Amino acid sequence: MFTVGTTNQPVRQEWIRTTLARIPEGLTLLDAGAGESTYKPYCAHLKYIAQDFGQYDGTGDVGLQTGVWDNSKLDIQSDITAIPLPDHSVDAIMCTEVFEHIPDPIGALKEFSRLVRPGGYLLITAPFCSLTHFAPYHFYTGFNRFFYEKHLPDYGFGITDLECNGNYFEYLAQEVRRVNTMASRYAGTKLTLLDKVWLKGSLWVLQRLSKKDQESSELLNYGIHVFARKK
Known part of the structure; x- marks a missing residue:
């Protein structure tokens, strides 16, 4: 069984869970851009506040959409x-x-710097590269580590941890797994048996290469996870 290309969300969720656990009990945490407050269950030890612009409703014809969305x-x-x-x-x-x-x-980031007390915490995850989703509210495909290393210190944050999620081979495998759906939606066709065999073979190759990976995340990865402290 090939697991390559399936680890994006579970790895990110586990990093968020363990990183939130590092924030001392009883502190006030603002979930900025909280959406449906997916990670509120990980904040039971904190005073949780959910903020969002509240305009996305899940619908749209462009790119990947959720279908429904709860801002309540x-x-x-x-x-x-x-x-x-x-x-x-x-x-x-x-x-x-x-x-x-x-x-x-x-x-x-400037607003976060205003809101967080000295010594406080900042937890950010964002894609390194992403497909169009939540349109029309999708303005950047992603952010390299250098974005954080440049701008976080400019606004008074010192980076404690910075991790890349996945690597070049994992990202390619993630997209290989989308080909069947994309072929139907954007090429108006179904994959042949030979197509499916080729894709399965591609996943085998990508999983083998991912196991031997040596820092290909510097070229491409799912996303960057950052934990920082306010100076």
Whole structure:
């Protein structure tokens, strides 16, 4: 059985869970761009606040869409660059898979710097590369590690951990697994038996190469995970 290309979400979820557990109990955490508050269950030890712009409803004809979306659990509905909370009013901010949907991600970092108290925490995940999704609210395909290494210090954050999720071979395998669906949607055709055999063979090759991987994540990966502290 080939697992190559299937680890994007589970690895990210586990990193978020274990990283949130590093934040001391009782602190206030703002989930910026919380959406449906997917990771609220990991925040039971924290005072959780959910913020989002609240305009995405799951529908649309362009790219990948969810079909439905629930904004009813939000505590704050606002632009992420102008969150109506006082300066230094939260101990931590979590922002997961949101930056590609923000017209001004650097403005968001500036706002996070305003909101987080000195010594506080910042947890960010975002794609390194992504397909069009949540359109029309998709403005960047992804962010390299150098984005964080440049801009986080500019806004007073010191990076504690920075991890790449996946590698070149894992990412290619993820997209190989989409080919059947994409062939139907964008080429109006179904794959032949020979096509499916070829794709399965591709996954075998990619899994073998991924096991031998030596830092191909510097070229391509699923996404970057960042944990930082406010100075």
